[in-house]
Amino acid sequence: MSRTRRNMLRHSNALAIALCAALFGCGHAVSNTSSSGSNGNSSQTNPIPLINQPLVPTAAVPGGPAFTLTVNGTGFVSGSVVMWNGTARVTTFVSNSQLKAAIATSDIAAASTASVTVSSPSPGGGVSNVDFFQITNSTASVALTESSLSAGSGARTAVVGDFNGDGKLDLAVSHDSGGTTISVLLGNGNGTFQAAANYPSGTDTTHLAVGDFNGDGKLDLVVTNGGDNTVSILLGKGDGTFQARTNYNTGTFPIAVATGDFNRDGKLDVVVTNATANTVSILLGNGDGTLQSHVDYQTGIDPQGVFVGDFNGDGKLDIATENITGDSVSILLGNGDGTFQSHVDYSVGSFPQWIAGADVNGDGKLDLVTANTMSNTVSVLLGNGDGTFRTHMDYNTAAAPTSVAIGDLNGDGKVDLVTADCLGNTCQNPSSISVLLGNGDGTFQVHSDFTAGFAPLSVLVGDFDGNGRLDIATANQGDGTVSIFLQ
Numbered sequence: 001m002s003r004t005r006r007n008m009l010r011h012s013n014a015l016a017i018a019l020c021a022a023l024f025g026c027g028h029a030v031s032n033t034s035s036s037g038s039n040g041n042s043s044q045t046n047p048i049p050l051i052n053q054p055l056v057p058t059a060a061v062p063g064g065p066a067f068t069l070t071v072n073g074t075g076f077v078s079g080s081v082v083m084w085n086g087t088a089r090v091t092t093f094v095s096n097s098q099l100k101a102a103i104a105t106s107d108i109a110a111a112s113t114a115s116v117t118v119s120s121p122s123p124g125g126g127v128s129n130v131d132f133f134q135i136t137n138s139t140a141s142v143a144l145t146e147s148s149l150s151a152g153s154g155a156r157t158a159v160v161g162d163f164n165g166d167g168k169l170d171l172a173v174s175h176d177s178g179g180t181t182i183s184v185l186l187g188n189g190n191g192t193f194q195a196a197a198n199y200p201s202g203t204d205t206t207h208l209a210v211g212d213f214n215g216d217g218k219l220d221l222v223v224t225n226g227g228d229n230t231v232s233i234l235l236g237k238g239d240g241t242f243q244a245r246t247n248y249n250t251g252t253f254p255i256a257v258a259t260g261d262f263n264r265d266g267k268l269d270v271v272v273t274n275a276t277a278n279t280v281s282i283l284l285g286n287g288d289g290t291l292q293s294h295v296d297y298q299t300g301i302d303p304q305g306v307f308v309g310d311f312n313g314d315g316k317l318d319i320a321t322e323n324i325t326g327d328s329v330s331i332l333l334g335n336g337d338g339t340f341q342s343h344v345d346y347s348v349g350s351f352p353q354w355i356a357g358a359d360v361n362g363d364g365k366l367d368l369v370t371a372n373t374m375s376n377t378v379s380v381l382l383g384n385g386d387g388t389f390r391t392h393m394d395y396n397t398a399a400a401p402t403s404v405a406i407g408d409l410n411g412d413g414k415v416d417l418v419t420a421d422c423l424g425n426t427c428q429n430p431s432s433i434s435v436l437l438g439n440g441d442g443t444f445q446v447h448s449d450f451t452a453g454f455a456p457l458s459v460l461v462g463d464f465d466g467n468g469r470l471d472i473a474t475a476n477q478g479d480g481t482v483s484i485f486l487q
Contacts, residue, residue, distance in 0.1 A: 045124035047075035047264035050317065051131045052309060052366060053358035054415050055116060058408040059134040060108045062468070071099045071118060072364065073128065074310040074317060075261060079121040084133075085114050085167075096315045108135045113463035113470070115162075124266020126215065132461075136468035138412040142435050144450050144472065144485040149193055151475065151482045154179045158475040158482060160462045161210040161219045164240030169462045173475050173482060174205035174223055182208070182223055186240050191465035191486045199234060199242050203227030211259040211268045214289035222270055224254040231257060231272055235289050248291045251277040256354075260308040260317045263338035273303040273321050280306065280319060284338050297340050300326040305354040309366045312387030322352040322370045329355065329368060333387050346381060348392050350374035353402045358415050360406075361442030371401035371419050378404055378417060382442050395444045397421060397434040407461040407470045409487070414440035420456035420474045421449075429454040433474060433485070450485060454478030 056070040069089075071082055078093045082101035089101040099118060107114070112135050118128040151158075154177040163170045168189035173196070174182055180203055183196035202225025213220045218238035223245075224231050229252055232245035251274030262269045267287035271280050272294070278301055281294035300323030311318045316336035321343075322329050327350055330343040349372030360367045365385035369378055370392075376399055379392040401419035409416040416438045422431040431454055434447040455478030464471045469487035476483060 045264070045266050046077045046120045046122070047124060048126040048261035048266055048268060049073060049075040049080060049118040049120050049128040050260060050309070051116070051118060051128045053131055053406055054408060055131050055133050058413050058415070059136055059138065059411040060103075061137055062108060062111045062135050064105070064108055066105050067103055069101045069103050069116070069133070071101065071116065072097060072359070073118065074315060075120070075264065076118065077120050077125070081119050083117045083119050083127075088119070097310065097313060111135055111468035112466055113468055122266070126266055126268075127212065127217075132407065132463060132470060134408060134411050134463070134468050134470060136411040139410045142409050142437070142448065142487065144487060146451060146483055146485050147191075148453050148476075148481040148483050149185065151185065151196055151480055152179070152181065152183050152198065153177075153480045155475040155477055155480050155482065156205065157207045157458045158460055158473055159208045159210055160460055160473070163219050163236055165218075165238055169464055170240065171473065171482060172208055172210070172221055174201070174208050176204050176206055176226070176477070178203065178227070179205055181205070182221065182234065184240065184242070185482070187464060189466055191471065191484060193484075197241070199245070201225060201232050201234075201245055202230050202247060206254070207256045209257045209259050213268050213285055215287055220289065222257055222259065224250070224257045224272055226253050226255060229254060231270060231283065231291075233289060233291065246290070248283055248294070250274060250281040250283070250294050251279045251296050253277070254281070255304050256306045258306045258308045262317050262334060264316070264336055269338065271306055271308065271319055273299070273306050275302050275304060278303065280321060280332070282338060282340070295339075297332055297343070299323060299330040299332070299343050300328045300345050302326065303330065304352070305370075307355045307357045307368065309357050311366055311383060313385055318387065320355055320357065320368055322348065322355040324351055324353070327352065329370060329381065329389075331387060331389070344388075346389050346392070348372060348379035348381070349377045349394050352379070354404055356404050356406050358406045360415050360438060362440055367442065369404050369406065369417060371397070371404040373400045373402060376400065378419060378436065380442060380444070393443070395436055395447070397436070397447050398432045398449045400427075401434065402457050403459045405459045405461050405472075409435060409461070409470050410437060411469065414438040417444060418459055418461065418472055420452065420459040422455045422457075422478075427455045427478060429478060431456055431476070431478070433459060433472065452476065453481045453483045456483065
């Protein structure tokens with residue numbers, strides 16, 4: 001591999017995934033169904049549930065009436081319960097891909113953002129990823145105020161989660177270009193953050209993801225180490241601090257990482273993209289914080305980002321990667337036992353740097369979005385619900401988008417896109433982010449741009465000041481900062 005190509009890989013986008021916050025403790029809800037396994041057999045092991053974006057509806061007006069919240073996803077069972085800020089709500093089981101929950105007027109009395117999870121009972125089971133529900137008045141546009149905080153040299157990926165259980169969103173940041181640490185910045189709940197605490201990782205840390213790998217209800221971290229061909233697990237103590245890392249081998253030059261219960265055993269697993277091997281590595285979890293040896297599956301050329309979801313509605317998790325050199329997306333349908341079928345590829349814009357997923361047109365089927373650095377666009381691939389996707393539609397951004405995140409930024413019930421814009425010689429100091437408001441039918445409006453720090457490589461959304469509006473954060477490699485954009 002040439003030095004130029006390797007440098008491009010090292011500057012590839014970071015995970016903006018996922019809207020991850022605290023894993024809340026489980027409660028009990030009054031439900032109209034039993035708490036047995038998905039087939040009524042209480043001895044069956046229940047999978048860890050996964051929530052899709054968006055919640056339906058995505059937002060409510062403060063002081064509005066009670067309503068029914070629809071939660072779509074994968075791996076729900078008849079005893080699954082929707083949790084609202086960690087407290088159970090009366091839940092109706094519709095199918096293994098849909099739950100409905102009763103939300104009271106008192107839940108939306110004042111402007112705020114609720115964290116929504118799904119908790120499934122044992123055996124197996126556990127708590128899902130988090131999605132955010134905004135209690136706010138909708139607006140036709142988005143206004144942002146930017147501030148920055150120090151994150152350390154080579155800031156690469158930022159992820160969000162409540163690492164100390166205080167109900168306030170925190171950040172974790174990885175560092176590439178020879179970096180060997182992860183920085184954790186605890187949130188104060190008002191849009192500001194405490195000074196970074198650093199934890200050793202492998203070499204050239206690239207992407208991060210969060211999850212509970214040992215089932216203790218505390219958020220852990222998994223990070224890819226491109227220089228070591230490993231992933232590191234850092235188990236959380238629940239107070240905002242983390243234990244020393246444990247490393248596991250992957251394929252060559254691991255970039256992105258995501259989590260999911262791929263074999264439906266109630267234990268969280270890991271998937272990693274290996275850029276120079278043109279593969280993904282699957283590392284099944286043992287449920288005690290350790291991982292099994294990796295098994296690899298072919299993808300398109302130069303896989304970078306990765307997204308996990310059920311694309312064909314069979315209740316089994318699938319994988320999507322975006323492939324830089326191939327200008328493509330690879331779909332690997334899951335068999336439900338931790339193995340995957342051969343990849344099928346779909347074209348996107350030029351030099352795609354990251355991939356995210358949500359139902360962007362409201363038809364109940366997962367769609368995909370890529371950030372395309374060389375074409376200055378995002379590509380939207382609408383899903384058919386059978387594991388296949390339609391031809392991509394492209395929307396302009398500012399120069400060289402490296403990352404994309406999804407959320408309802410203006411509270412109108414339609415999902416929007418935000419990209420971090422900058423790569424290599426295209427970078428300006430300061431750089432920018434682009435916001436593309438959604439029309440609700442899978443199309444997006446003309447982008448609005450906002451000034452960010454120097455060379456943002458990842459972008460994420462979360463309500464950092466608790467006012468009911470999703471805010472934005474970027475990790476800026478060029479000046480070692482994190483930009484916080486408050487609404």
